[in-house]
Amino acid sequence: MAKIIIEGGRRLEGKVRVSGAKNAVLPILSASILASSGVSVIEDVPSLLDVQNMMDTVAALGATVQERNGTVRINASTIHSTEPPYDLVRRMRASFTVAGPLLARFGEAKIASPGGCNIGPRPVDLHIKGFEAMGAKAQIVDGCVHLTAPHGLHGARIYLDIPSVGATQNIMMAACLAKGHTIIENAAKEPENVDLANYLNAMGAHVRGAGTDTIRIDGVKSMQGATHTVIPDRIEAGTYLLAGAVMGNGVYVENAVSEHVMSLIAKLEEAGARIEDDVAGIRVWPVERGRLKALDVKTHYYPAYPTDLQAQIVASLSTAIGTSTVTETVFENRFLHVAELQRMGAEVKIEGRTAIIEGVEKLSGASVTATDLRAGAALVIAGLMADGLTEVHGLHHIDRGYDNLVFKLQSLGARIRRVDDDDRPQLRVVASV
Ligand SMILES: CC(=O)N[C@H]1[C@@H](OP(=O)(O)OP(=O)(O)OC[C@H]2O[C@@H](n3ccc(=O)[nH]c3=O)[C@H](O)[C@@H]2O)O[C@H](CO)[C@@H](O)[C@@H]1O
Numbered sequence: 001m002a003k004i005i006i007e008g009g010r011r012l013e014g015k016v017r018v019s020g021a022k023n024a025v026l027p028i029l030s031a032s033i034l035a036s037s038g039v040s041v042i043e044d045v046p047s048l049l050d051v052q053n054m055m056d057t058v059a060a061l062g063a064t065v066q067e068r069n070g071t072v073r074i075n076a077s078t079i080h081s082t083e084p085p086y087d088l089v090r091r092m093r094a095s096f097t098v099a100g101p102l103l104a105r106f107g108e109a110k111i112a113s114p115g116g117c118n119i120g121p122r123p124v125d126l127h128i129k130g131f132e133a134m135g136a137k138a139q140i141v142d143g144c145v146h147l148t149a150p151h152g153l154h155g156a157r158i159y160l161d162i163p164s165v166g167a168t169q170n171i172m173m174a175a176c177l178a179k180g181h182t183i184i185e186n187a188a189k190e191p192e193n194v195d196l197a198n199y200l201n202a203m204g205a206h207v208r209g210a211g212t213d214t215i216r217i218d219g220v221k222s223m224q225g226a227t228h229t230v231i232p233d234r235i236e237a238g239t240y241l242l243a244g245a246v247m248g249n250g251v252y253v254e255n256a257v258s259e260h261v262m263s264l265i266a267k268l269e270e271a272g273a274r275i276e277d278d279v280a281g282i283r284v285w286p287v288e289r290g291r292l293k294a295l296d297v298k299t300h301y302y303p304a305y306p307t308d309l310q311a312q313i314v315a316s317l318s319t320a321i322g323t324s325t326v327t328e329t330v331f332e333n334r335f336l337h338v339a340e341l342q343r344m345g346a347e348v349k350i351e352g353r354t355a356i357i358e359g360v361e362k363l364s365g366a367s368v369t370a371t372d373l374r375a376g377a378a379l380v381i382a383g384l385m386a387d388g389l390t391e392v393h394g395l396h397h398i399d400r401g402y403d404n405l406v407f408k409l410q411s412l413g414a415r416i417r418r419v420d421d422d423d424r425p426q427l428r429v430v431a432s433v
């Protein structure tokens with residue numbers, strides 16, 4: 001079985017570069033579907049399984065998709081299908097973001113319920129309500145959501161009960177080609193949505209207010225391919241900052257944007273780490289003897305502390321001095337990593353939506369399994385901190401969202417290596433149809 005093997009206890013030192021953001025590039029690849037002419041050129045695309053699946057999804061609809069050295073070129077003028085294959089859709093949550101662009105450009109989309117991390121129920125009701133408000137009809141056919149708008153979509157005023165990242169993206173993209181004006185209220189403010197809006201505007205859309213609670217979109221008749229560089233991945237950046245705070249000896253996270261990780265920086269400083277930022281990145285100096293001061297952390301929508309950095313901070317706090325609490329408010333079942341951390345000696349109990357962590361002096365290496373993407377990152381951090389050898393299994397989760405994790409940690413001096421089985425899905429250099 002494929003696994004990552006870590007010999008814990010080595011201090012991390014030097015520089016690591018953050019790749020383009022997974023959660024920005026995935027909806028951006030979907031948005032490229034909106035272009036009826038021209039070629040989109042997307043730069044700083046990370047090498048990830050999710051990106052490969054999304055490129056394959058867009059290609060399966062009939063677009064030409066080519067990837068080389070982190071640049072993806074898409075010609076969406078040749079799209080002929082509005083039904084992305086089930087096998088690709090089931091693998092990741094973000095695949096549902098093709099629904100908005102397909103519906104807006106072709107008046108139809110038939111798409112299975114999306115997959116993604118195993119972190120609790122993940123409905124798409126808000127996406128569908130938004131499409132319906134714009135005049136679409138939604139039916140469940142053969143286990144798929146079948147959306148139709150034969151006469152096109154129209155603008156609408158849409159209030160989201162929850163500031164859902166994906167629903168905001170889907171509605172924003174659909175509204176770009178709708179007739180008239182759309183207002184999304186209680187919109188998600190995540191930087192990835194701002195990046196998406198910037199790309200849409202480069203394609204000829206009129207989107208204003210992304211990054212605030214209210215997004216206003218004036219529909220246009222058609223959109224064209226555009227060139228866009230994806231923002232750096234704030235969750236990857238946060239993962240290296242946390243590793244650097246507990247195991248570093250001065251780690252510079254190049255390409256990290258401090259405005260995007262303010263909540264984490266505040267928590268790291270509260271826990272005793274020293275942070276310096278400049279225009280090119282963020283440096284973290286470790287806490288004394290690698291033990292953070294205990295913290296109380298609560299995940300919430302941006303700009304609050306992100307749920308996608310919850311597992312990693314639970315791991316980092318497992319050796320903190322004192323008792324910490326980490327409360328998960330976004331997803332119902334996102335503490336599966338706790339059982340694995342317990343195997344390594346962490347003293348964590350779950351009460352409702354809160355993990356109560358009694359800091360121990362040391363973790364010890366063990367054989368553990370990633371239950372989802374960020375759980376995988378948390379176990380790697382724990383392995384770096386632990387005495388002895390840690391083996392992390394379930395690498396397909398990590399491959400979904402961390403570009404060259406093992407190589408990047410090796411470059412910081414970690415003793416970490418990967419052992420693969422022969423049949424692991426290989427990340428291709430070029431994907432095209
Ligand atoms: C590919 C991508 O960008 N994934 C991110 C995105 O997921 P995703 O877009 O799926 O997350 P949402 O913001 O939509 O989900 C937030 C909450 O809203 C609920 N909800 C959502 C939609 C809906 O129609 N109905 C509903 O009830 C969800 O169950 C969840 O409890 O934002 C999450 C929250 O920051 C991150 O953890 C994911 O990494």
Ligand SMILES: C=C(OP(=O)(O)O)C(=O)O
Binds near residue numbers: 093117308
């Ligand atoms: C939960 C995540 O991804 P997804 O929404 O694609 O499952 C994540 O990136 O942590």
